[in-house]
Amino acid sequence: MNYNSANRLSDKQLVERVLRGDHHAFGLIVKDTQKLVGQIVGRMISHAEDRKDIIQDVYLKTFKHLSGFRHAAKLSTWIGNIAYNTCINFLKRRRLRVVGDEGFPEAAAHDYDGGTEALIEGRELAGIIAARIEELPPLYKMLLVLFHQEGLSYSDIGQITSLPEGTIKSYLFRARKQLKESVLMQYKKDEL
Amino acid sequence: MTDHLSEAAIQQYAMDGENCPAWMREHVEACEACRIQVDNYRLIFKEVGQLEVPVADVVELVMMKLDRPRLKRDWSLVYWLVGTGLLMLGAGWIFKASLLSIAGDISGLVLYVVVGVSVGIAIVRGLGMIVQYRHQIKNLDLS
Numbered sequence: 001m002n003y004n005s006a007n008r009l010s011d012k013q014l015v016e017r018v019l020r021g022d023h024h025a026f027g028l029i030v031k032d033t034q035k036l037v038g039q040i041v042g043r044m045i046s047h048a049e050d051r052k053d054i055i056q057d058v059y060l061k062t063f064k065h066l067s068g069f070r071h072a073a074k075l076s077t078w079i080g081n082i083a084y085n086t087c088i089n090f091l092k093r094r095r096l097r098v099v100g101d102e103g104f105p106e107a108a109a110h111d112y113d114g115g116t117e118a119l120i121e122g123r124e125l126a127g128i129i130a131a132r133i134e135e136l137p138p139l140y141k142m143l144l145v146l147f148h149q150e151g152l153s154y155s156d157i158g159q160i161t162s163l164p165e166g167t168i169k170s171y172l173f174r175a176r177k178q179l180k181e182s183v184l185m186q187y188k189k190d191e192l
Numbered sequence: 193m194t195d196h197l198s199e200a201a202i203q204q205y206a207m208d209g210e211n212c213p214a215w216m217r218e219h220v221e222a223c224e225a226c227r228i229q230v231d232n233y234r235l236i237f238k239e240v241g242q243l244e245v246p247v248a249d250v251v252e253l254v255m256m257k258l259d260r261p262r263l264k265r266d267w268s269l270v271y272w273l274v275g276t277g278l279l280m281l282g283a284g285w286i287f288k289a290s291l292l293s294i295a296g297d298i299s300g301l302v303l304y305v306v307v308g309v310s311v312g313i314a315i316v317r318g319l320g321m322i323v324q325y326r327h328q329i330k331n332l333d334l335s
Binding site: 023026027030031034035037038039041042043051052055056059060063117118119121125126129130133144145148149173176177179180183184 | 232
């Protein structure tokens with residue numbers, strides 16, 4: 001079946017259609033939100049098979065609880081919240097860490113002893129960043145891509161994660177810093 | 193230049209330099225070390241923005257799961273209870289005379305206890321079997 005969302009329907013219209021029994025409308029919802037859900041699940045969960053199961057679980061939960069959606073948030077962020085909570089529960093069950101355990105870094109002047117190396121754009125750098133981002137804690141990875149790739153606002157991210165805006169900002173700060181340091185370290189190693 | 197921008201300020205400048213205060217812009221323009229840090233962050237943000245989405249198209253996968261025909265309502269428990277009841281009534285009817293003579297020989301209280309315990313055990317064992325059967329069938333559902 002072709003789930004083409006060319007004729008855009010509002011969240012409300014889509015939800016109403018699904019609640020009337022139109023499964024095709026649910027397919028449109030999946031199509032519209034699968035990138036966001038993919039980013040959340042894909043960054044939080046490292047094993048590909050687990051990702052697939054969790055994504056199915058997310059949409060089955062969405063389908064089951066759609067009648068409870070009150071349109072207080074965007075449908076996509078509501079589904080994003082289901083995806084996030086499903087991932088968090090999965091990680092907790094497996095006793096896996098969600099965020100890093102290092103303290104909040106001081107906003108002091110950065111160390112310039114070895115930090116003045118300039119990165120040069122190219123395939124090599126892209127590869128380093130793709131590999132190094134995978135080393136970050138799941139929540140950091142997810143926040144980075146939601147903010148820098150999906151272009152979501154702090155408020156949208158807050159609705160997805162149920163975290164206060166201040167916490168999101170501080171996690172993002174740590175995530176960016178950690179990623180930069182890790183990339184620079186790898187970059188220098190590769191140069192030697 | 194010794195007083196460099198803080199890490200937080202560098203990040204802020206890399207994301208939204210135009211809306212940063214003038215003194216910050218002037219500092220970054222004049223300080224090579226801070227400018228390199230800003231450029232590094234900008235490059236990293238750009239690359240993060242181009243990362244591959246880790247999960248591909250899942251629409252068909254989800255819809256297949258959703259469209260899977262629902263299992264019919266399981267009436268096995270009701271059938272089992274009705275069947276057992278009928279069997280017991282039938283047995284009682286056939287052995288009516290014997291049962292009445294046994295019942296005449298023992299006190300009413302003992303009779304109630306024996307019959308009650310027997311029926312209770314039969315129900316508990318039967319329900320246990322049904323629960324186990326359902327659990328095994330669920331585990332076999334590999335889809």
